[in-house]
Amino acid sequence: MTTAEDLIARSNRLGADPKNTNYAGGNTSAKGTATDPVTGQDVELLWVKGSGGDLGTLTESGLAVLRLDRMRALVDVYPGVEREDEMVAAFDYCLHGKGGAAPSIDTAMHGLVDAAHVDHLHPDSGIAIATAADGEALTTTIFGDQVVWVPWRRPGFQLGLDIAEIKAKNPQAVGCILGGHGITAWGDTSEEAEKNSLWIIDTAAAYIEEHSKAEPFGPALEGYAALPEQERRTKAAALAPTIRGIASADQPMVGHFDDSEVVLDFLAHEAHSRLAELGTSCPDHFLRTKVKPLVLDLPATATVEESVAHLKELATTYREDYQAYYDRHADENSPAIRGKDPLIVLVPGVGMFSFGRNKQTARVAGEFYINAINVMRGAEGLSTYAPIDESEKFRIEYWALEEAKLQRMPAPKPLATRVALVTGAASGIGKATAKRLAAEGACVVIADLDLAKAEAAAAEIGGPDVAVGLAADVSDEAAVQSMLDAAVLAFGGVDLVVNNAGLSLSKSLLETTERDWDLQHDVMAKGSFLVSKAAAKVLIEQEMGGDIVYISSKNSLFAGPNNVAYGAAKADQAHQVRLLAAELGEHGIKVNGINPDGVVQGSGIFAGGWGAKRAEVYGVKEEELGKFYAQRTLLKREVLPENIANAVFVLCGPDLTHTTGLHVPVDAGVAAAFLR
The missing domain is CATH 3.40.225.10 (Class II aldolase/adducin N-terminal domain)
Structure with a gap:
């Protein structure tokens, strides 16, 4: 060797x-x-x-x-x-x-x-x-x-x-x-x-x-003990949008949540506020956690409303304190202040929220603060925790060598720091969209009825620091809320929502049953409504703007045979785009739609029987359906999942920041589906 x-x-x-x-x-x-x-x-x-x-x-x-x-x-x-x-x-x-x-x-x-x-x-x-x-x-x-x-x-x-x-x-x-x-x-x-x-x-x-002494962090504080798991995670999800907005006031951040025992135990004891104020000591720690965290000084029993209001007050104080810290130590050679927002936010009874320019950085920041907690416990157990002086911390945080290292970092990708939620994303258009968004720098939540397929797609795209897979029935309001809760706990919040979940049954009017009608409207019309409503609450609370994209269909405009339930549901989605664009614009939230023609390759809908039915309607072989669709278009091109994904990126990317209420045809040219 x-x-x-x-x-x-x-x-x-x-x-x-x-x-x-x-x-x-x-x-x-x-x-x-x-x-x-x-x-x-x-x-x-x-x-x-x-x-x-x-x-x-x-x-x-x-x-x-x-x-x-x-x-x-x-x-x-x-x-x-x-x-x-x-x-x-x-x-x-x-x-x-x-x-x-x-x-x-x-x-x-x-x-x-x-x-x-x-x-x-x-x-x-x-x-x-x-x-x-x-x-x-x-x-x-x-x-x-x-x-x-x-x-x-x-x-x-x-x-x-x-x-x-x-x-x-x-x-x-x-x-x-x-x-x-x-x-x-x-x-x-x-x-x-x-x-x-x-x-x-x-x-x-x-x-x-x-x-070590028996209680290095002092006696337990009444009302500060960890909440039961489900209760604390529900509260964490409710607080996450506010906290992410606080951490992103100067520049957008991705988040990570940790409710491990070491964090909860620290916050449950008397010394946590004193020690948190002293900050971390090891240079590797505070370079990633900032000099000190923001600590919510309320018991675990405080309501979400009380916590949100006080967090916003504390955020103002934190920014003022950080500016004062910078002003105390900066000189004419110091790099410019990099941002006054906290990277670590601690909530007693609930856990720790950590932030960074991507998921890995956010997760590692949390891991470093856990290291700091362990350090404090050891030092307090034997003696008194005495980190390096604040002036020394500043010399390292605003070290010219650290600044040069930051300047050498590659330019961020267009969707860096953005968190995307894509429904029906385990296959077809949804999966292609998730892959494209991740490739452009976004963190992606892949939601699908089939959890195993959603998790497999997430693993394929990049694993938990890039993508997570969740099970979700978009027609169930409780399931949709659980999906949003899991999304914000995974990445701190949500910025970009793609309503893609769908299905279709190809039947004539007389063959379409009430159940057929309800099923398609529940998934697409009602489902999109439920997802948009739950997501909008997060987007508004974050105060960071955002995007909602509906994968509608040319059938929202084009009247074809034997798809009355599907076409009507898609028309519903198409008008939701206009309605929500008008309502959410004041919050900086853009709402747009995409109208594809039939996307055969990789489609769960077509593979599930819709393809065979449509082929029967048009009198072609099922395996030739994609070519048939292509030949009826102006461009004579088959529409692929990647074409839809490209359109989603354009709508949510850096070049169409002033576009909302738009429907983009991605159908290779179907004159009957022209918007005018």
Whole structure:
């Protein structure tokens, strides 16, 4: 196994266990020799996890490879702590070969420490010691002289020099606790470094477990205990649109909900408000959670109406406080303020709402705050939680290097941060639409009568950070509300609704039964009404505008034989578009429709018997129905599910922001279905 392969294997093992480090947190390195292809001589190299990578999923492309002699020569030109950010650019001149990841700010720590293998990690147990008010004394008590305390210093070249000096002066030590931050461990072999890292993590955890006070967060608060599961999730769904609107005042955000025991227990105890106000400490934590969360200071028994009203008041205060924080510490060189809205919102008895530019970022922000809760519990259990100073947090949050990293991020896709709900989305038009919206950056809720097919479609599109599958009978009001509740808990809210669920029975007037009529109207006319009504409540409460799109039909205009119930239901849908466009426009909600011709390929309707019936009506073979439809159009083209999906994207994308109440024909040209 090569040095790089060994390092990757160790990194993956350490990163796979959340007790060792958080997602994308920490870095690992190895030193060794390789042949310089220019000289043919051996050269000493440093392999180190690059900027922005994740240990658990690290591959060779995520490593930066540097010439160790050149990297260590930077000590001679180091201009001092006031200009140490310049050293990150200097790392580029130390790179060996091409490709690989950009060197991170922690590269100096790995290169300057005189050990063949180094691990820098962010374990909850280690950060608990690092953020305890008497962390230095605890470090000696817990580890003796094998682990050395390093006072807080912002990550960078000087911290690398500090740790290198500490190791040189303490040859018996296997690692150190970095005040307010995490741990670093080393070893002569990869196995030894990993063993030392795990020993520090596990020893700290065992000490906390054995010596922690019984109630680290203080006594339980009356009325703040977790609500029963169904009650709290119902309340969470009712609050979610308000909370997402609060988190998206400056820029739209995707949300994640967490009601795990660790969150609910924290919020049920007296110290939660004090600790939440102190904020997180580890740089990896607060860069993703913001300096502090917004906490609803009401008991779990507060009504939804009371909670909504107070959340809006707290949001105003939070924004004022964040502006004041920025003003206290910003100078003429600071990046512009990035937004004053909270990324973490805590609701006692209910849970935690976390936000980010996409679902993964939102989910990870929540995971980081859980890390912070665990850190607070450990620190409070042994001592008092004492995170780094607010001024230091600002120096990292508005660090020029962090700003440069943000500027390097790729431009967002057109539908980034938007949450789409598509009904009847396990096949045909609905599935194609869901795929297109996801490809354009949206998070997608795939709703269908068949849960297994909905979940399979979601997995195919990208899994839970991109798409989720739900079972829903759109003709049932309670089922529709459950669908909306699940959607907002999955992604924080809803922005874009596609009323696509439908079915058809091809029968003449005399053959059409009352049940046939009711079934088709229940699914399409009533179903669209119920979905739009439930969705509109969310859209209005979010105050972020939105889109509702009806997949109607050319049959809403064109009178064909043997489909009286279907055509009438589609005409109902078509007029709902006009009615809702007129009513919801004041809330910034656009409502538009699409009128397809018969879409045969991939269609659940056509495969379920409608195709055979229509083929019989037109006197063609069922397998030739698509071609038959194409030949009766002006363009002589068959309409495919993807054509409808394209139209949905155009209506909801960035180019038709001023269009509402429109019906778009996607029928390859059926003159009888022209709108005028």
